[in-house]
Amino acid sequence: MEQKWNFSFFNNIFKLEITFLIDLVAIAGFFTYTESLKDTIFLIPLLVSGSLASMASGVFNNIYDTDIDSKMERVSKRRKVVYRNKSKMIILLIVLFAASMIIGFSYLNYVSVIYIIAGFLSYAFLYTVVLKRRTDLNIVFGGIAGSFPALAGSAAISGTVTPAAIFIAVLVFVWTPTHFWSLAIKYKDDYSSANIPMLPAVKGIAITRKYILINSIFLAIVTIIPFVYSRIGLNLIYGIASVPLALWILIPSYYYFRRKGEAKEYRKLFSYTNGYLTIALILIIISTFTILK
Numbered sequence: 625m626e627q628k629w630n631f632s633f634f635n636n637i638f639k640l641e642i643t644f645l646i647d648l649v650a651i652a653g654f655f656t657y658t659e660s661l662k663d664t665i666f667l668i669p670l671l672v673s674g675s676l677a678s679m680a681s682g683v684f685n686n687i688y689d690t691d692i693d694s695k696m697e698r699v700s701k702r703r704k705v706v707y708r709n710k711s712k713m714i715i716l717l718i719v720l721f722a723a724s725m726i727i728g729f730s731y732l733n734y735v736s737v738i739y740i741i742a743g744f745l746s747y748a749f750l751y752t753v754v755l756k757r758r759t760d761l762n763i764v765f766g767g768i769a770g771s772f773p774a775l776a777g778s779a780a781i782s783g784t785v786t787p788a789a790i791f792i793a794v795l796v797f798v799w800t801p802t803h804f805w806s807l808a809i810k811y812k813d814d815y816s817s818a819n820i821p822m823l824p825a826v827k828g829i830a831i832t833r834k835y836i837l838i839n840s841i842f843l844a845i846v847t848i849i850p851f852v853y854s855r856i857g858l859n860l861i862y863g864i865a866s867v868p869l870a871l872w873i874l875i876p877s878y879y880y881f882r883r884k885g886e887a888k889e890y891r892k893l894f895s896y897t898n899g900y901l902t903i904a905l906i907l908i909i910i911s912t913f914t915i916l917k
């Protein structure tokens with residue numbers, strides 16, 4: 625059947641939905657450094673360079689994982705395209721990453737580009753090559769890939785990493801296990817057949833439900849830290865909103881834990897995690913612009 629070149633095709637190959645949320649992480653990091661709208665011109669090279677690097681890391685992951693992806697129903701369509709066009713994918717990977725570096729080193733502070741490179745390397749190598757096939761903690765440590773965009777955003781103009789950008793980096797790192805493990809419950813059998821040691825495939829769904837709840841409690845605590853620790857530099861807007869935001873992830877995590885939710889229910893919690901992070905990042909951006917310090 626002829627492959628349709630539509631959004632879902634490009635999303636599959638370049639992991640575009642992940643890149644969009646990664647871009648929001650970088651934007652939030654950026655605005656923790658500057659409240660001046662005249663600096664927003666720097667967002668263009670930051671988002672172009674960061675998105676190209678994120679897409680390049682996704683293409684690397686798809687090329688490297690063709691062997692295991694052939695055993696997983698969820699990624700079977702993507703795998704066919706990548707496997708049949710391996711040399712084109714390698715050229716694409718090189719072009720995307722080179723373009724990212726040219727734009728980054730031409731228009732951004734070099735510290736910011738170093739964080740973009742760190743994000744690429746932590747996803748492409750630390751997670752994909754080193755951790756993914758070896759340990760059931762692969763996504764816990766591999767999750768650092770999503771933290772580097774916050775630091776890249778903060779450092780875009782002057783190379784400075786703000787305390788609030790470090791907070792965002794920590795928040796995304798702690799968010800990742802709830803995000804992915806809630807999805808991994810649905811694809812447990814896929815990961816078992818591909819022999820990938822994702823938590824539900826190794827320790828079972830009951831343990832994974834418990835780990836998700838424990839991680840969500842930890843994430844809820846981290847969410848409200850700026851409310852009680854003003855040195856992070858987020859103001860009352862974020863502080864007050866952080867309490868319902870913490871409940872946004874805590875209540876569904878507890879609800880599905882108690883209901884002993886299976887695959888389709890935990891797919892809902894997965895969607896909640898993306899909603900949670902989107903709202904958290906928007907609140908952080910708003911709070912950097914308001915005077916309620």
Ligand code: HEM
Nearest residue numbers: 641642645646649698751763766767769770800804807898
């Ligand atoms: C080690 C870390 C991570 C792992 C293992 C992971 C895994 C996944 C997987 C397997 C999917 C489903 C893709 C599909 O439907 O085929 C996904 C979707 C997604 N991830 Fe993650 N992810 C990680 C980190 C992140 C980060 C850091 C972000 C953004 C900050 C993110 C945002 C998203 C978004 C927006 C989607 C699409 C949501 C949807 O399909 O409705 N992920 N992730």
Ligand SMILES: CC(C)=CCC/C(C)=C/CC/C(C)=C/COP(=O)(O)OP(=O)(O)O
Nearest residue numbers: 646677678681685740743744747769770773
């Ligand atoms: C600054 C910069 C470049 C940051 C990169 C951030 C980034 C793209 C993180 C990716 C997150 C991730 C591990 C996705 C799933 O991979 P998977 O192999 O588990 O998913 P799959 O089975 O769908 O391929």
